[in-house]
Amino acid sequence: MEIEGLTKFIAGHPLFKGLDAGFLELVTGCAKNARFEAGVYLAHEGDAADVLYLIRHGEVGLSVATPGQGNLSFLTVGPGESVGLSWLFPPYRWTYDARAINLVRAIAIDAACLRNKCENDHHLGYEVMKRLVPVLVDRLHATRLQLLDVYGNHG
Amino acid sequence: METMANTASAETDPMVPQLARVAAKRQDGPDVWTLDLCLEAGTWGGFQPGQFNMLSVFGVGEVPISFSGHPTDTTKIVHTIRAVGPVSRALTELPVDAYLGVRGPYGVGWPMQAAKGQDVLIVAGGLGLAPVRPVLYSLLAERGRYGSVALLYGTRSPKDILFLSELESWRSRFDMQVEVTVDHAGGDWHGRVGVVTKLINRVEFDPDDTVAMICGPEIMMRFAANRLREEGISGDRIFLSMERNMQCAIGLCGHCQMGPVFVCKDGPVFTHDFLRPLMAVKEL
Numbered sequence: 001m002e003i004e005g006l007t008k009f010i011a012g013h014p015l016f017k018g019l020d021a022g023f024l025e026l027v028t029g030c031a032k033n034a035r036f037e038a039g040v041y042l043a044h045e046g047d048a049a050d051v052l053y054l055i056r057h058g059e060v061g062l063s064v065a066t067p068g069q070g071n072l073s074f075l076t077v078g079p080g081e082s083v084g085l086s087w088l089f090p091p092y093r094w095t096y097d098a099r100a101i102n103l104v105r106a107i108a109i110d111a112a113c114l115r116n117k118c119e120n121d122h123h124l125g126y127e128v129m130k131r132l133v134p135v136l137v138d139r140l141h142a143t144r145l146q147l148l149d150v151y152g153n154h155g
Numbered sequence: 156m157e158t159m160a161n162t163a164s165a166e167t168d169p170m171v172p173q174l175a176r177v178a179a180k181r182q183d184g185p186d187v188w189t190l191d192l193c194l195e196a197g198t199w200g201g202f203q204p205g206q207f208n209m210l211s212v213f214g215v216g217e218v219p220i221s222f223s224g225h226p227t228d229t230t231k232i233v234h235t236i237r238a239v240g241p242v243s244r245a246l247t248e249l250p251v252d253a254y255l256g257v258r259g260p261y262g263v264g265w266p267m268q269a270a271k272g273q274d275v276l277i278v279a280g281g282l283g284l285a286p287v288r289p290v291l292y293s294l295l296a297e298r299g300r301y302g303s304v305a306l307l308y309g310t311r312s313p314k315d316i317l318f319l320s321e322l323e324s325w326r327s328r329f330d331m332q333v334e335v336t337v338d339h340a341g342g343d344w345h346g347r348v349g350v351v352t353k354l355i356n357r358v359e360f361d362p363d364d365t366v367a368m369i370c371g372p373e374i375m376m377r378f379a380a381n382r383l384r385e386e387g388i389s390g391d392r393i394f395l396s397m398e399r400n401m402q403c404a405i406g407l408c409g410h411c412q413m414g415p416v417f418v419c420k421d422g423p424v425f426t427h428d429f430l431r432p433l434m435a436v437k438e439l
Contacts, residue, residue: 061348073340073348080356101345141378142350146338150372151281151311153186153239 006031009107013054014080015131023124030113036100042083043098049086050111055079058104062096071097074146075139085136087111169405172211172256175232177249183235183317187282188247189223192232192257201227204289205264205396205424209404210234211256212249216242219401219419221286222260226293232257235285235317261404262423265290266394270366274302276358276388278379280309280351280371284317286396287370291325302365304331305358309351309375312337313344332358351375352382362387368424370396377434380427390428397423397430413439 007028010016016027034053036042042053042060053060059078063071074096077083083098083106092111118125179191202208202222211217218240224233238244249255267290275294279287287306294304306325310316316335326333334354336347347354351371367383369376376395383393399411399418406420414433416422433439 059347063342069341071342073342073344075349076336076347078347078357142353145350145352145374145378148374149311149338150374151309151315151338153237 006033006107009056010054013107015054015082015135019127023127026117026121026124027109027114030110030117031107034106034108036104036106038100038102041097041099042104043094045094045097047094049084049092049094051084052087052109052111052114053083054107054109055081055083056105056107059101060104061099061101063099064096076101082135084111085132087115088132169258170403172209172258175255175257177251177253177255178231180249180251184315186238186247187235187317189233189235190246190249192234192255193230194232194257198229199232201229202260203264204267204293205286206260206262207423208232208234208257208259209261210246212242212245213256215245217256218242218246219404223285223288226289235282237282258404261419263421265368265424266366267293271300272302274360274365275304276360276365276367277306278351278367278369279306280375281311281315282317283371284308287368288318290368295331298330303360305360306331306333307351307354307358308334309336309338309354313340313346334358352378355382355386365392367393369393373398373434384427390431391426393427394424395427395430397425
């Protein structure tokens with residue numbers, strides 16, 4: 001029953017929408033439910049990046065600790081989005097803190113498990129990459145806009 | 156000796172400013188002030204949302220500033236100004252009861268008539284919230300004439316959020332959606348962080364029956380318009396307010412020419428269909 005629910009959710013999540021049923025089963029095999037109360041960290045900068053979270057409910061704040069300024073938030077991730085991309089490439093370390101802003105329900109996908117399945121089945125690997133690269137590109141574009149400081153007083 | 160009011164012929168000469176007094180001023184953000192102005196001549200005829208006035212500080216200069224108050228309020232003129240250059244800084248430094256020059260209203264504003272019966276999606280960035288505030292006043296004054304109303308507002312940081320109490324009041328309404336995001340924030344901010352375009356998928360709208368109005372820095376408008384097109388809103392339903400070097404405000408001097416149009420006279424509001432090729436020309 002739980003597996004069925006996981007499969008249904010993963011199939012409906014924008015990241016894996018349209019994924020072939022066989023591949024979906026492989027992804028679901030690496031997944032489990034996760035829940036975080038408000039204020040709890042999903043990940044800390046520098047920790048091993050061993051999970052991909054698909055957010056079902058609630059919001060996660062991504063931030064970087066900055067000397068003298070505390071934690072600076074740079075992105076809020078909500079339902080239908082994902083947290084964790086550092087598991088894709090070595091050294092597989094989180095590069096930011098991820099903290100539940102409110103109650104967060106998510107699907108946690110074991111990154112090593114998914115990586116191994118992608119390595120063993122390059123068709124699955126390509127499908128997963130096709131879905132993750134647009135997320136990376138989207139974040140890159142957004143970061144570029146943030147860096148441009150378009151709302152700053154440039155007078 | 157003739158007084159200034161006697162010699163001014165603002166009714167016949169569009170280049171002659173009317174005398175106005177700063178009736179009230181309040182700070183709406185770092186370097187951002189809202190001025191309530193009263194014309195010495197008395198009441199005035201109001202404006203269309205999206206139009207602008209030319210405001211002059213005597214001995215300093217003149218700049219175009221969008222209206223940010225109620226379009227039908229004929230007792231005072233409201234402008235929200237950020238101190239960016241010498242004239243805008245001088246405007247923000249004017250004390251209550253100081254005098255300044257006012258010419259206007261000028262330009263073609265937001266498509267309020269065309270938006271009737273449609274869903275209205277407003278995307279504002281930074282100080283771009285000021286020129287769309289009159290749109291919101293108009294929409295809410297005739298709320299039943301429009302479909303769903305959504306305001307997506309992005310700004311630099313929590314302390315830069317304009318019109319905070321009004322945003323909170325609009326957000327508490329059941330007949331409109333308000334989403335706010337900032338580019339970066341400290342740990343004491345519990346709202347959203349990220350670029351304003353990320354808010355677009357948080358609102359529901361029917362692309363075929365939606366009029367979108369975008370106001371903010373040009374880069375932000377470009378990205379937002381492209382994102383709305385990806386969501387299925389056609390370019391003739393997406394409106395942007397352009398900022399250019401407007402000096403005469405009546406299409407004579409040519410400083411604000413953008414391709415075949417003068418932004419001051421033919422705009423500042425244009426459709427994305429019209430602007431898209433022009434925005435791709437770096438020299439414009």
